[in-house]
Amino acid sequence: MVKVPQHQIPGVYHRRVGDIVVTALSDGFLDGSLDVLRNISHDEARQILTDSFRPSRRTPVNAFLVYSAGRVALIETGSGNYLLPTAGTLLTNLKAAGVDPADIESVLLTHMHPDHSAGLTDMTTGKRNYPNAELVVHENEPKHWFDDAKMAVATERAKKLYFQAAREQTLPYKDRWRLFREGEVFPGITAIPRTGHTPGHTTFLISSGKEQLLIWGDTVHVPEVQTARPEVCMEFDTDADAAAASRRKVFDMVATDRLLVTGMHMHFPGFAHLVRRGSGYQLIPAAWEQVL
């Protein structure tokens, strides 16, 4: 009898950008209801998903390794065990990629939400999952998520999942935080803040020679819906209007400059181009590439 596969292959995919290699790593995915969408009706959102052959509102969760100038950085840490059992597989996929977490020098975050920063620390031991890494994040992020007055007026869910999770996950790194505003934060990685989703939400532009890749963070959470309708926001955007304005800026830049793009909530491995379609946009997945 032929043995039928019981498990998916590892979520690891390498992509060269000039002299830099970027490795996409899957943390899994989060399925959820359409209730968290803003500026669109259920019916319209459902129709876009149906037209895109998506049975549900699926939000993939990705992280990225960046090998540059003899060093390696990890952008995002996935969701740890804070969200759904369909996610939280980053450490497994990191191992499959042949990487020891102790070798990561820098962990960069686009922002401090649990699907990005909740894999920093093992809460059963209180120990850092990346024992030798500095934590690199926009200065507005800890400023916001450590603000007791802001936490006091948040919903119970936001208090626990956003404020509390961000604090307990990042505090073990407190003596090795490196806060930035913008500019080069690692060789070949330039931070371009696009705030709104959170107060310090940042995109990272990877550049080497003539090649570039934009890692656009949470510019989209439901790629099919928000590329077609850039005004669609999420219930958990800190400032929805600013988030929509940032999304339009990023989309315009990516489409105009014909940039290669990827993000934390793109369908794995997530590398794509973006083209204008009517009043919105459409993602065109990039072709499979060799590393060299």
Ligand SMILES: [Zn+2]
């Ligand atoms: Zn996210």
